Amino acid sequence: MKESNGKNTIEKSDQDQDLGLYFLELCSRKVKEELQDYNGDGDDEEKEESPSELNTINSSGGFVVVATDKLSVKYTSVNLHGHDVGVIQANKFAPMKRLVYYFEIFVKDAGVKGQVSIGFTSENFKMRRQPGWEANSCGYHGDDGFLYRGHGKGEAFGPTYTTGDIVGAGINYASQEFFFTKNGQVVGTVYKDMQGPLYPTVAVHSQNEEVHVNFGQKPFTFDLKEFEAQERMKQQVKIEEIPVPTNASYGIVRSYLLHYGYEDTLNAFDVASKSTVPPINIVQENGIDDQETTYALNHRKTLRQLLIYELTWITSFISMKLIRDGEIDAAFGKLREWYPQIAEDNTSAMCFLLHCQKFIELVRVGELKEAVTYGRIELSRFFGSPVFEELVQECVALLAYERPLESAVGYLLKDSRRDVVADSVNAMILSTNPNLKETKNCLHSNLERLLRQLTACCYERRSLSGDQGEAFQLQRVLSSGKKS
């Protein structure tokens, strides 16, 4: 954002325009992204490919037979020496942008010698050897229960396993450890001393040995969800020890209410925090800060209420005539009256957003004729302008669908869009505050800034750790603790 010395009025209006455009962009971006989240699997925002089957191309051909479903492998020859291991990797490397990766095998038949093994190997692993026997590999072997890491000599690790056992191998990215399980119980963990992509790997090495692999297409025997919950808890316990000022949360909530103009809530909050025992003393850093945020509080509240009310009201059919007669323009009217600098010019980004939203509301209730009329009057002038073009076209595109909600532009009909528009108006008003030190301050509440910082820190740290581990997700935090 440009720095303004406040003397030059032209520069000031330039800045307003920038802010309007900023919201325009935010509007389309935010809602689209929300839609993506919404349609995605929700639980994992990271779209990483996961292993789904065995890699039949890069396997030790001749010694093993892989079933047609590519999920089970059987040793068919007679083993002669250490270089004819029937080893096979998954088709993809283990995904890293998560807390834990895990897969399981079921030992269908331990064969003649029971030399089944499970583990992880790097991409260029020598496909004739047991995982763990070579550098950059690690494996838990069934015949001796030993763990092998990088050479032919193993270390005592867990129990042996054989026909009928279910054995699992996992990577804990938070603790940087491999862990192995047998029949649903953790057998042990070991430091992950390998970097880079790692492939889930299984091996069979004596006649008739057969294992079935489960990459998660079937429920695991091991309770992975519980394991993950415990891992998160371990971290949380450490985090909870960090001291924060006792009343910090109160201050943040209060400034959030101030920022968005939730005046009624704020008043109730203030009354209640004064009457608690002991009264909550919300430290105001400096008087100016408060002035910045109480600015136009009542106006902002009123406009938000009017806007949401009107936009929602359009949904009820009685209002058609009122819209036509321009009687439902109270919010617009007030905005023009109080903040001519925002709404006077009917071609500003702010006006555009409001007109778009009204158009959208008309489409929502199926008043397509009204929508067309309204669009011709209020939206047509925005055609051809490079900044407005996209949203105008998408709005108009709503008319083309019989069921607009299910169309590609259906995101425009989401209820949350009203709030986005109302929030934009709120921020635009905040930006007219002559005492505003930084325009940036009116864009985000303190709470949003703190959450952005938290998210950015987690992402950055992960990208500096070879993209390993899970990132912070506010939604996961919000939904945690609900099930118990």
Add this chain to the structure above:
Amino acid sequence: MSLFWIVIRQLAEIEAMAASKKVITREEWERKLNNVNIRKEDMNKLVMNFLVTEGFVEAAEKFRKESGTEPDIDLATITDRMAVKKAVQSGNVEDAIEKVNDLNPEILDTNPQLFFHLQQQRLIELIRNGKVEEALEFAQEELAPRGEENQSFLEELERTVALLAFEDVSNCPVGELLDISQRLKTASEVNAAILTSQSHEKDPKLPSLLKMLIWAQNQLDEKAAFPRINDLSTAALEDPA
């Protein structure tokens, strides 16, 4: 060059790399921040969770209207919970116990420690009001049997009864029991137990997120220098040192 020197040089390089943390300028960092999308809806939920857990019923009601956010608990239950809390805070422990039992008798049945602490608080209030005889009777009849069951209860009981030994409690080593903070401690314990009984988390999520922020910044600090937020109340970015 001998192998020795090659190794030494490599070591020096590794050391230099470790010492020079990645530096992220304010400009770069702000770009990264701008790419983060925080949903308004989620922030609303966070605020609602705070209001509800901390017991701001009226504010929660207003917030539901103003922001359209649905609370994750029946608002009516907050009123009851706050009445209990308030009763303890103002020293009406008997009243509080009755209210808790009205709410859900299982809370005290399944939570002997909480019940003991409430009874202890009742004893403290009797002593505070100078009702020595009543206090003694109450200690012997209600609290002592529980102390026999549990060593730590017994110690607590002894500590509390010690209040009676001092004429001037302001100089008494256990005088802190008479402090307002003891009431608040007991009140927040009851509050937490009620929330748990309503399968709601006993603490709001916001303070944990603030702790998480400090933690995340410290973690990243090990790997990079970047603009931090040190003052939670202003949320202002501070340039890396």
